[in-house]
Amino acid sequence: MTQLDQWLNQATAKLSSDSAAQVRAEISEHYESARNAALVKGASADEADRSAIAALGNAKAANCQYRRVLLTSAEARILRQGQRETTAICARPWLKALLLVLPAAALWSSASLFLRGSHDLARTLLVGGLTLLVAFGVPFLPIYTASRARIFRWTKYVMLAATFALVFGKDAMMWTWLLSCTIWPIFWIEWTRYTIRRKIPVTNWPRHLYL
Numbered sequence: 001m002t003q004l005d006q007w008l009n010q011a012t013a014k015l016s017s018d019s020a021a022q023v024r025a026e027i028s029e030h031y032e033s034a035r036n037a038a039l040v041k042g043a044s045a046d047e048a049d050r051s052a053i054a055a056l057g058n059a060k061a062a063n064c065q066y067r068r069v070l071l072t073s074a075e076a077r078i079l080r081q082g083q084r085e086t087t088a089i090c091a092r093p094w095l096k097a098l099l100l101v102l103p104a105a106a107l108w109s110s111a112s113l114f115l116r117g118s119h120d121l122a123r124t125l126l127v128g129g130l131t132l133l134v135a136f137g138v139p140f141l142p143i144y145t146a147s148r149a150r151i152f153r154w155t156k157y158v159m160l161a162a163t164f165a166l167v168f169g170k171d172a173m174m175w176t177w178l179l180s181c182t183i184w185p186i187f188w189i190e191w192t193r194y195t196i197r198r199k200i201p202v203t204n205w206p207r208h209l210y211l
Helices: 003-011 017-040 045-056 059-069 073-090 093-116 119-136 146-199
Strands: none
Touching: 003 017, 003 045, 003 059, 017 045, 017 073, 073 146, 093 119, 119 146
16 A cells, blocks of 8 residues: 555545545645656655655644545435435325325324313324424425525424423423433434535535425
Protein backbone atom coordinates (compact mmCIF):
# COMPACT_ATOMS: atom_id res chain seq x y z
CA MET A 1 0.00 0.00 0.00
CA THR A 2 1.43 3.36 -1.02
CA GLN A 3 1.60 6.43 1.20
CA LEU A 4 -1.18 7.97 -0.87
CA ASP A 5 -3.42 4.93 -0.29
CA GLN A 6 -2.79 5.11 3.45
CA TRP A 7 -3.60 8.82 3.47
CA LEU A 8 -6.80 8.27 1.48
CA ASN A 9 -7.95 5.42 3.73
CA GLN A 10 -7.71 7.70 6.76
CA ALA A 11 -9.23 10.70 4.99
CA THR A 12 -12.25 8.76 3.68
CA ALA A 13 -13.03 6.80 6.87
CA LYS A 14 -16.81 6.59 7.56
CA LEU A 15 -17.68 8.42 4.34
CA SER A 16 -20.28 7.00 1.98
CA SER A 17 -19.00 5.20 -1.11
CA ASP A 18 -19.92 8.12 -3.39
CA SER A 19 -18.30 10.66 -1.06
CA ALA A 20 -15.16 8.53 -0.74
CA ALA A 21 -14.91 8.18 -4.52
CA GLN A 22 -15.22 11.96 -4.91
CA VAL A 23 -12.48 12.59 -2.34
CA ARG A 24 -10.17 10.00 -3.90
CA ALA A 25 -10.55 11.54 -7.36
CA GLU A 26 -9.91 15.09 -6.13
CA ILE A 27 -7.00 14.18 -3.85
CA SER A 28 -5.34 12.00 -6.48
CA GLU A 29 -5.43 14.97 -8.84
CA HIS A 30 -3.89 17.28 -6.23
CA TYR A 31 -1.29 14.67 -5.36
CA GLU A 32 -0.19 14.20 -8.96
CA SER A 33 -0.03 17.95 -9.48
CA ALA A 34 2.16 18.46 -6.38
CA ARG A 35 4.35 15.47 -7.25
CA ASN A 36 4.96 16.66 -10.82
CA ALA A 37 5.80 20.14 -9.54
CA ALA A 38 8.40 18.64 -7.19
CA LEU A 39 9.90 16.53 -9.99
CA VAL A 40 10.20 19.59 -12.21
CA LYS A 41 12.21 21.28 -9.47
CA GLY A 42 14.69 18.40 -9.50
CA ALA A 43 13.43 16.26 -6.60
CA SER A 44 13.84 12.49 -6.76
CA ALA A 45 10.81 10.23 -7.08
CA ASP A 46 10.80 9.40 -3.35
CA GLU A 47 11.27 13.04 -2.38
CA ALA A 48 8.48 14.08 -4.74
CA ASP A 49 6.14 11.48 -3.17
CA ARG A 50 6.89 12.67 0.34
CA SER A 51 6.49 16.30 -0.68
CA ALA A 52 3.15 15.64 -2.35
CA ILE A 53 1.86 13.73 0.69
CA ALA A 54 3.01 16.52 3.03
CA ALA A 55 1.18 19.05 0.86
CA LEU A 56 -2.07 17.18 1.44
CA GLY A 57 -1.94 17.89 5.18
CA ASN A 58 -3.11 15.72 8.03
CA ALA A 59 -5.41 12.91 6.89
CA LYS A 60 -7.43 12.73 10.12
CA ALA A 61 -8.01 16.48 10.12
CA ALA A 62 -9.08 16.26 6.49
CA ASN A 63 -11.50 13.45 7.38
CA CYS A 64 -13.18 15.65 9.99
CA GLN A 65 -13.62 18.38 7.40
CA TYR A 66 -14.99 15.98 4.79
CA ARG A 67 -17.52 14.49 7.21
CA ARG A 68 -18.90 17.99 7.84
CA VAL A 69 -19.69 18.62 4.17
CA LEU A 70 -20.02 15.17 2.55
CA LEU A 71 -22.40 12.31 3.27
CA THR A 72 -21.17 9.71 5.73
CA SER A 73 -21.97 6.01 5.42
CA ALA A 74 -24.55 6.29 8.24
CA GLU A 75 -26.28 9.24 6.55
CA ALA A 76 -26.32 7.45 3.20
CA ARG A 77 -27.93 4.44 4.87
CA ILE A 78 -30.70 6.61 6.38
CA LEU A 79 -31.23 8.23 2.97
CA ARG A 80 -31.57 4.86 1.22
CA GLN A 81 -33.90 3.53 3.90
CA GLY A 82 -36.21 6.53 3.55
CA GLN A 83 -36.22 6.17 -0.22
CA ARG A 84 -37.19 2.49 0.01
CA GLU A 85 -40.04 3.25 2.41
CA THR A 86 -41.40 6.02 0.17
CA THR A 87 -41.19 3.82 -2.92
CA ALA A 88 -42.91 0.92 -1.17
CA ILE A 89 -45.86 3.13 -0.13
CA CYS A 90 -46.25 4.94 -3.45
CA ALA A 91 -46.18 1.66 -5.39
CA ARG A 92 -49.14 0.22 -3.44
CA PRO A 93 -52.38 2.27 -3.69
CA TRP A 94 -54.17 -0.05 -1.24
CA LEU A 95 -51.46 0.60 1.33
CA LYS A 96 -51.84 4.36 0.93
CA ALA A 97 -55.60 4.02 1.50
CA LEU A 98 -54.99 1.89 4.60
CA LEU A 99 -52.65 4.51 6.01
CA LEU A 100 -55.49 7.01 5.92
CA VAL A 101 -58.17 4.70 7.27
CA LEU A 102 -56.29 3.58 10.40
CA PRO A 103 -55.70 7.01 12.04
CA ALA A 104 -59.17 8.20 10.98
CA ALA A 105 -60.77 5.14 12.58
CA ALA A 106 -58.77 5.57 15.79
CA LEU A 107 -59.67 9.28 16.11
CA TRP A 108 -63.36 8.65 15.33
CA SER A 109 -63.49 5.88 17.93
CA SER A 110 -61.77 8.14 20.45
CA ALA A 111 -64.36 10.88 19.97
CA SER A 112 -67.20 8.37 20.18
CA LEU A 113 -65.90 6.82 23.40
CA PHE A 114 -65.30 10.23 24.96
CA LEU A 115 -68.92 11.21 24.37
CA ARG A 116 -70.00 7.96 26.02
CA GLY A 117 -67.90 8.67 29.10
CA SER A 118 -65.08 6.15 28.52
CA HIS A 119 -62.41 8.79 28.97
CA ASP A 120 -59.42 6.51 29.65
CA LEU A 121 -59.98 4.36 26.59
CA ALA A 122 -60.78 7.46 24.55
CA ARG A 123 -57.47 9.00 25.56
CA THR A 124 -55.61 5.83 24.58
CA LEU A 125 -57.21 5.81 21.15
CA LEU A 126 -56.57 9.53 20.77
CA VAL A 127 -52.86 8.96 21.42
CA GLY A 128 -52.84 6.06 18.98
CA GLY A 129 -54.69 8.08 16.35
CA LEU A 130 -52.34 11.05 16.63
CA THR A 131 -49.32 8.77 16.42
CA LEU A 132 -50.69 7.02 13.35
CA LEU A 133 -51.61 10.36 11.79
CA VAL A 134 -48.05 11.65 12.16
CA ALA A 135 -46.52 8.39 10.95
CA PHE A 136 -48.93 7.50 8.13
CA GLY A 137 -50.38 10.80 6.95
CA VAL A 138 -47.09 12.14 5.64
CA PRO A 139 -47.24 10.69 2.08
CA PHE A 140 -50.45 12.61 1.38
CA LEU A 141 -49.23 16.06 2.37
CA PRO A 142 -48.14 18.57 -0.33
CA ILE A 143 -44.73 19.16 1.20
CA TYR A 144 -42.19 19.93 -1.51
CA THR A 145 -40.57 23.22 -0.43
CA ALA A 146 -38.10 23.97 2.35
CA SER A 147 -40.51 26.36 4.11
CA ARG A 148 -43.37 23.86 4.11
CA ALA A 149 -40.97 21.20 5.34
CA ARG A 150 -39.97 23.35 8.32
CA ILE A 151 -43.62 24.00 9.23
CA PHE A 152 -44.42 20.30 8.99
CA ARG A 153 -41.46 19.24 11.12
CA TRP A 154 -42.30 21.69 13.92
CA THR A 155 -45.93 20.55 13.79
CA LYS A 156 -44.74 16.95 14.03
CA TYR A 157 -42.57 17.73 17.06
CA VAL A 158 -45.46 19.48 18.82
CA MET A 159 -47.78 16.55 18.13
CA LEU A 160 -45.22 14.08 19.44
CA ALA A 161 -44.80 16.14 22.60
CA ALA A 162 -48.58 16.30 23.00
CA THR A 163 -48.76 12.53 22.56
CA PHE A 164 -46.25 11.94 25.37
CA ALA A 165 -48.14 14.42 27.57
CA LEU A 166 -51.41 12.56 26.98
CA VAL A 167 -49.81 9.21 27.74
CA PHE A 168 -48.01 10.13 30.96
CA GLY A 169 -49.96 13.17 32.14
CA LYS A 170 -48.85 14.50 35.53
CA ASP A 171 -46.50 11.52 36.02
CA ALA A 172 -44.28 12.51 33.07
CA MET A 173 -41.34 13.40 35.34
CA MET A 174 -41.48 9.97 36.97
CA TRP A 175 -41.10 8.34 33.56
CA THR A 176 -38.19 10.45 32.33
CA TRP A 177 -36.01 7.37 31.81
CA LEU A 178 -38.64 5.77 29.58
CA LEU A 179 -39.15 9.01 27.66
CA SER A 180 -35.39 9.25 27.08
CA CYS A 181 -35.22 5.68 25.75
CA THR A 182 -38.22 6.32 23.51
CA ILE A 183 -37.14 9.70 22.19
CA TRP A 184 -33.47 8.88 21.60
CA PRO A 185 -33.96 6.83 18.36
CA ILE A 186 -36.31 9.51 17.02
CA PHE A 187 -33.84 12.25 17.93
CA TRP A 188 -30.94 10.40 16.27
CA ILE A 189 -32.85 9.91 13.00
CA GLU A 190 -34.06 13.51 12.97
CA TRP A 191 -30.55 14.83 13.65
CA THR A 192 -29.13 12.65 10.88
CA ARG A 193 -31.72 13.97 8.45
CA TYR A 194 -30.87 17.52 9.54
CA THR A 195 -27.19 16.99 8.73
CA ILE A 196 -28.12 15.45 5.37
CA ARG A 197 -30.22 18.49 4.48
CA ARG A 198 -27.25 20.75 5.18
CA LYS A 199 -25.06 18.78 2.80
CA ILE A 200 -27.43 18.34 -0.15
CA PRO A 201 -28.85 21.28 -2.16
CA VAL A 202 -32.59 21.68 -1.71
CA THR A 203 -33.13 21.09 -5.43
CA ASN A 204 -31.63 17.60 -5.02
CA TRP A 205 -33.63 16.57 -1.95
CA PRO A 206 -35.62 13.34 -2.39
CA ARG A 207 -39.28 13.51 -1.35
CA HIS A 208 -38.81 11.95 2.06
CA LEU A 209 -36.04 14.39 3.03
CA TYR A 210 -38.58 17.22 3.22
CA LEU A 211 -40.21 15.36 6.09
